[in-house]
Amino acid sequence: MPSSPSPGRPRRLSRAHIRQDFAASLVVFLVALPLCVGVAVASGVPAELGLVTGIVGGLVTGVMRGSSLQVSGPAAGLTVLVLESVRAFGLAGLGVIVLAAGLVQTALGLLRWGRWFRAISLSVVEGMLAGIGLVIVAGQLYAAAGVTAPDGGPARLAALPAALAGALADPRAVASVAVAAGTVLVIVGWPRLPGRVGALPGALVAVLLAGLVTALAGLPVATVRVDGVLAAVRPPDSAAFLLLAEPAVLGAVLAFALIASAESLFSAAAVDRLHDGPRTEYDRELVAQGVGNTLCGLLGALPLTAVIVRSSANVRAGARTRASRVLHGVWLLVFAVLLPGALAHVPLPALAGILVHAGWKLIPFRGIVALWRGHRGEAAVLAATAAAIVAVGMLEGVLVGLGLAVAKAAWEASHLRVDHTDEPPPDGASPSDDDRPPHGVLPPHGESPAHGEPCPSPHDAPSPHGRPRPPAVGVLRVRLSGGATFLGLPKLLDALEALPRDRPVEVDLSGLHHLDHACRAAMTAWAERHTAAGPHPVRLPPFPDPHAAPAAAPAGP
Numbered sequence: 143m144p145s146s147p148s149p150g151r152p153r154r155l156s157r158a159h160i161r162q163d164f165a166a167s168l169v170v171f172l173v174a175l176p177l178c179v180g181v182a183v184a185s186g187v188p189a190e191l192g193l194v195t196g197i198v199g200g201l202v203t204g205v206m207r208g209s210s211l212q213v214s215g216p217a218a219g220l221t222v223l224v225l226e227s228v229r230a231f232g233l234a235g236l237g238v239i240v241l242a243a244g245l246v247q248t249a250l251g252l253l254r255w256g257r258w259f260r261a262i263s264l265s266v267v268e269g270m271l272a273g274i275g276l277v278i279v280a281g282q283l284y285a286a287a288g289v290t291a292p293d294g295g296p297a298r299l300a301a302l303p304a305a306l307a308g309a310l311a312d313p314r315a316v317a318s319v320a321v322a323a324g325t326v327l328v329i330v331g332w333p334r335l336p337g338r339v340g341a342l343p344g345a346l347v348a349v350l351l352a353g354l355v356t357a358l359a360g361l362p363v364a365t366v367r368v369d370g371v372l373a374a375v376r377p378p379d380s381a382a383f384l385l386l387a388e389p390a391v392l393g394a395v396l397a398f399a400l401i402a403s404a405e406s407l408f409s410a411a412a413v414d415r416l417h418d419g420p421r422t423e424y425d426r427e428l429v430a431q432g433v434g435n436t437l438c439g440l441l442g443a444l445p446l447t448a449v450i451v452r453s454s455a456n457v458r459a460g461a462r463t464r465a466s467r468v469l470h471g472v473w474l475l476v477f478a479v480l481l482p483g484a485l486a487h488v489p490l491p492a493l494a495g496i497l498v499h500a501g502w503k504l505i506p507f508r509g510i511v512a513l514w515r516g517h518r519g520e521a522a523v524l525a526a527t528a529a530a531i532v533a534v535g536m537l538e539g540v541l542v543g544l545g546l547a548v549a550k551a552a553w554e555a556s557h558l559r560v561d562h563t564d565e566p567p568p569d570g571a572s573p574s575d576d577d578r579p580p581h582g583v584l585p586p587h588g589e590s591p592a593h594g595e596p597c598p599s600p601h602d603a604p605s606p607h608g609r610p611r612p613p614a615v616g617v618l619r620v621r622l623s624g625g626a627t628f629l630g631l632p633k634l635l636d637a638l639e640a641l642p643r644d645r646p647v648e649v650d651l652s653g654l655h656h657l658d659h660a661c662r663a664a665m666t667a668w669a670e671r672h673t674a675a676g677p678h679p680v681r682l683p684p685f686p687d688p689h690a691a692p693a694a695a696p697a698g699p
Contacts, residue, residue: 159462159463160465162459162460162462163461163463163465163469164465164469165460166459166460167465167466167467167468167469167472168470168473170452170455170456170459170466170467171469171470171473171474172343172346173343173345173346173452173455174213174215174449174452174470174474175346175474176345176346176349176493176496177216177449177451177496177500178193178196178215178216178474179193179366179485179493180192180493180494180500181216181444182216183366184218184221184225184281184285185221185225185228186224186225186229187228187233188367188369189366189368189485190370190371190375190478190485191442191443191444192215192216192444193474193477193478194443194444194478195216195443195444196215196216196446196471197474197478198434198437198441198443198471199213199215199216199434199446199471200213200214200467200468200469200472202434202437203430203433203446204464204467204468205464206429206430206433207423207426207430208410208422208423208426208427208430208431209410209413209414209422209423210419210420210463210464211413211416211417211419211453211457211467212406212410212413212422212449212450212453212456213448213453213455213467213470214406214431214434214446214447214448214467215446215449215452216445216446216449217405217448218274218278218497218501219270219271219274219405219504220398220405220444220447221274222274222277222278222281222536223536224236224444225281227239231385233376234379234381234442235391236442237376237378237439237443238378238382238383238391238439239385239391239394239398240398240435240443240445241378241435241438241439242386243395243396243402243439243445244399244431244434244435244436244437244438244445245432246396246399246432247402247403247428247429247431247435248429248433248436249432250403250428250432251428251429251431251432255428256403256407256424256427256428257424257425259428263520263543263544264520265520265523265524266524266543266547268510268524269526269527269539270404270527270528270539270540270543271504271506272504272505272506272528273527273528273530273532273536273539274536275501275504275505276299276501276505276532277295277532278498278500279498279502280298281298282322282494282495282497282501283305283306283494284305285490285494285497286319286321286322286323286491286495287305287306287315288309288312288314288315288318288364288491289308289309289315295531295533306319314362317361317363318364318491321352321356321361322492322495323495324348324351324352324355325352325491325492325494325495325496325499326348326495326498326499329495329499330499331344332348343455345499348496349492349496352488352489352495353487353492356489363490363491364489364491365487365488365489365490366488366493367486368482368483368485368486370482371478371482375441375442376442377440377441377442378439378442394537396537397536397537398445400540401536401540402431402435403428403431405447406428406447407422407427409447409448409449409450410422410424412450412453413450416458419462427448431446431447431448451500506524509524510524510525522546523546523550526542526543526546527539527542527546530542530543552629555625555627555656556625556629557624557625558622558623558624558625559622559653560620560621560633561620561621562620562637562641563618563619564616564618565616565617565618565619616645617645617647618641618642618646618647618648619648619650620638620641620649620650621649621652622634622649622653622654623653623654624654625654625656626658627656627658627660627661628658628660630661631664634661634664634665635664635668639668641672643672643675644676645676646679646680647672647678647680647681648681649665649680649682649683650683651685665682668680
């Protein structure tokens with residue numbers, strides 16, 4: 143039985159692997175082709191630029207080390223950000239932004255910061271995807287109806303019902319909506335067909351059927367405009383680089399770099415769970431994504447990220463090495479050179495339907511329900527991130543989500559719980575060692591008190607301080623758990639000062655995972671006041687020394 147490769151070591155190429163990678167590359171090519179074109183059109187750039195980004199993702203990023211099986215290309219997750227950048231700075235500005243973002247990614251990878259992207263809250267990432275999905279769905283519904291979408295997420299959502307209702311009165315809009323709806327139905331239903339037919343990519347089949355029906359029926363539907371790959375590639379000129387002096391452009395560069403990196407590395411983690419081959423080297427993968435985006439910026443193309451749809455298709459098709467994703471880039475290049483005119487027969491509503499389905503899949507409905515049931519704070523972060531992206535913008539929404547996640551983590555780290563149990567004294571209990579009378583109060587052994595005098599009780603004997611000895615009472619045990627920081631100091635003092643002063647108190651600190659200096663000082667002062675005001679002392683365990691080295695494990699026999 144052959145041994146499986148060790149994680150991190152690439153598989154050796156064999157004839158069986160070559161056959162599997164070749165077949166997988168064709169599948170990935172068929173999946174990537176309509177997505178590359180659809181993302182480009184939805185981003186407001188020529189369709190050919192989507193193919194250029196897919197080619198770079200295969201031939202450049204695909205060759206580099208990092209993640210062996212995930213596939214890179216234009217992603218629906220960056221559609222909103224690209225569209226906003228093109229509207230604000232033009233195609234030349236987009237190229238400069240993508241180039242600078244690629245350089246930032248490369249630098250972060252060389253500095254070995256790739257693994258830190260795994261520390262981003264999952265709720266923020268899912269909220270980001272949900273917000274992007276909502277914006278994509280809303281925008282592409284307008285495109286499906288052939289109506290211009292208003293600017294701004296809230297206005298787009300608010301005007302959507304009226305726009306769709308008005309489209310039903312226009313025969314051209316009705317035909318356009320019908321093509322888009324049919325595309326979505328084919329994408330959803332095609333994988334459920336039995337046999338090998340259902341194994342074909344649903345998006346490609348939907349586009350082919352939409353083009354065929356549109357041509358045969360003569361539907362008044364707009365199609366993709368084709369100018370040629372070489373005509374679409376326009377490297378940014380020297381004047382475009384002056385945009386980097388504008389704060390808005392620098393913010394867009396940071397947004398592209400962070401969002402593209404997070405999406406790529408989270409995709410790598412998901413792909414690693416789909417196969418048993420080499421694991422992702424996150425710093426190398428970040429460098430590969432950065433080099434790819436740098437080249438895409440130089441060509442004036444769309445930004446690239448690792449795309450989970452193509453990557454999962456690559457794994458399911460039986461890919462074994464990086465050769466499958468490189469070959470998929472070769473097939474995209476061959477199509478762009480030999481068959482660019484075929485894009486002119488692709489209906490735009492069909493591409494809108496593909497993007498509507500892709501945007502809908504970005505919204506984690508099941509994850510939201512599961513979070514709401516088990517972790518409502520995380521669900522609130524997710525919802526707030528998505529709402530901020532829809533209402534304000536991509537970068538602002540992500541920053542809102544990160545801020546809320548950090549605030550939530552700080553609150554949970556400082557959340558303090560104070561519990562106390564009241565233990566009644568057992569029958570026949572004697573005073574504790576602290577409450578026993580001093581030596582000599584009771585008569586010597588064997589003697590009796592004088593006739594008519596009551597038998598002295600230990601509880602009636604004076605204390606060493608001259609106060610009457612109280613009767614035996616139960617102990618109040620106070621247990622602190624969580625994090626005792628200055629943020630929880632009011633709650634801690636309120637709970638401690640509310641304890642009765644005529645009972646012995648024992649404090650248990652074993653449930654604390656953090657105890658800061660403010661709480662130490664406050665508890666010490668409270669214990670002194672409580673002991674001085676009542677007949678019983680407070681038993682406060684020694685505080686752990688934060689600078690002490692951990693105790694060594696006991697040696698074995």
